[in-house]
Amino acid sequence: MDQPQLEVGIYQLVDDSMLKKNRADGTGWDWRWADWQRDWMDATPSRYAYRCLPLTIVNQTGWWIMNPVGFSAIWRGQDPAGGIEFLFDSEPELWKNWINNQFGAGIITWNTPFLFRTKPQGSRLLVCGPANHFKTNAHPLTALIESDWMTMSFTMNYKLMIPNIPVRFDVGEPLFQAIPLANNTCADLETATVTYQKLEEDPEVNRSYREWNEGRLQFHQKKAKGEIKADDWQKDYFQGRDATGREAPPDHMTKVRPPRIRFSPMTKPPQS
Numbered sequence: 680m681d682q683p684q685l686e687v688g689i690y691q692l693v694d695d696s697m698l699k700k701n702r703a704d705g706t707g708w709d710w711r712w713a714d715w716q717r718d719w720m721d722a723t724p725s726r727y728a729y730r731c732l733p734l735t736i737v738n739q740t741g742w743w744i745m746n747p748v749g750f751s752a753i754w755r756g757q758d759p760a761g762g763i764e765f766l767f768d769s770e771p772e773l774w775k776n777w778i779n780n781q782f783g784a785g786i787i788t789w790n791t792p793f794l795f796r797t798k799p800q801g802s803r804l805l806v807c808g809p810a811n812h813f814k815t816n817a818h819p820l821t822a823l824i825e826s827d828w829m830t831m832s833f834t835m836n837y838k839l840m841i842p843n844i845p846v847r848f849d850v851g852e853p854l855f856q857a858i859p860l861a862n863n864t865c866a867d868l869e870t871a872t873v874t875y876q877k878l879e880e881d882p883e884v885n886r887s888y889r890e891w892n893e894g895r896l897q898f899h900q901k902k903a904k905g906e907i908k909a910d911d912w913q914k915d916y917f918q919g920r921d922a923t924g925r926e927a928p929p930d931h932m933t934k935v936r937p938p939r940i941r942f943s944p945m946t947k948p949p950q951s
Contacts, residue, residue: 683799685861688936689742690794691946692832692838697792699747699851704769706748706850712937713856715739717811732933737810739935741858744791744835748774749859752817754785756842763787763839768850785839787817790832797826801863806833809853817846819855820938823864887925 690708691698699707715738718727729735750770765771777790804826808819817948820836835855839846848854871876878885917929943946 680862684894685802685859686798687859688796689816689940690796692794693791693792697747699745705767706774707744708747709851710793711743711745713739713741713743713809713853715934717812720811725813734811736932736935738929740810741805741856743853744793744855746789746848746850746852746854746856747777749848750774750778751845751847752787752839754839754842782836785842786820787837787839789835791835791855792832794830794832795824795826795857796830797859799846799861800827801866802827803860803862803864804857805860807833807856807858809856812853814846816841816844817848826859855900 693708695701697708699705699709701707707751715735717728717738720734741815748770751766753764755762755764762783763785765775765780767774767778779788780786781788797804804824805821806824807821814837817837817839820838822833824833846864878888919931919933940948
């Protein structure tokens with residue numbers, strides 16, 4: 680039986696005046712498809728980090744919601760009086776209602792302005808920090824939401840780890856990544872057939888792995904001897920084949936195209 684197609688509904692919960700495209704001060708909420716590039720990946724020699732296809736694919740899977748206002752935050756620790764001090768670049772009376780420390784424990788909370796609903800029944804929404812995007816002393820919390828029925832908004836949260844060290848969030852930087860999932864991942868895991876065995880017990884997988892491992896060792900040995908250019912790399916996974924030459928299934932992907940969004944007559948698309 681064919682699997683039902685994933686449907687995603689994105690609902691704007693705030694007035695248009697809270698969106699960045701409508702504000703004169705440069706602040707405001709914004710969203711867009713996740714970018715595949717990362718500064719730290721750009722900075723690697725010959726941009727070799729992009730050769731890791733699994734990294735590049737997850738970078739560009741789902742939507743980014745952007746931080747609406749620049750601010751610095753300082754966690755004062757776990758003592759009873761400890762909280763987070765927020766220093767907003769502009770309009771603190773406005774933004775403190777959106778960004779605060781309502782849960783304590785050094786956690787910064789953003790009250791998000793969008794509601795995601797998904798179909799079919801059992802579909803889910805994975806909410807996490809921007810994939811492979813890092814911030815010193817601030818760790819994004821990850822959540823799996825039952826978006827097939829939930830009509831409540833959710834919060835995005837970062838945990839500050841070390842007291843008394845300021846953390847900076849710039850306006851427009853990616854705050855979190857929303858990745859819709861067509862299936863109930865948790866239920867799928869509960870009913871999954873799981874096996875555990877030694878590699879040698881599966882001759883086909885054993886042969887494929889051994890050939891890949893031997894090929895990789897030879898490749899690095901030749902590179903160390905200068906027989907292969909220093910910036911060369913093996914492309915089997917990227918090109919969708921294993922070490923034996925067997926091709927990957929036809930749904931192998933090297934990039935993710937954002938789906939077409941149908942905007943309602945009353946809603947204009949974001950400018951970014």
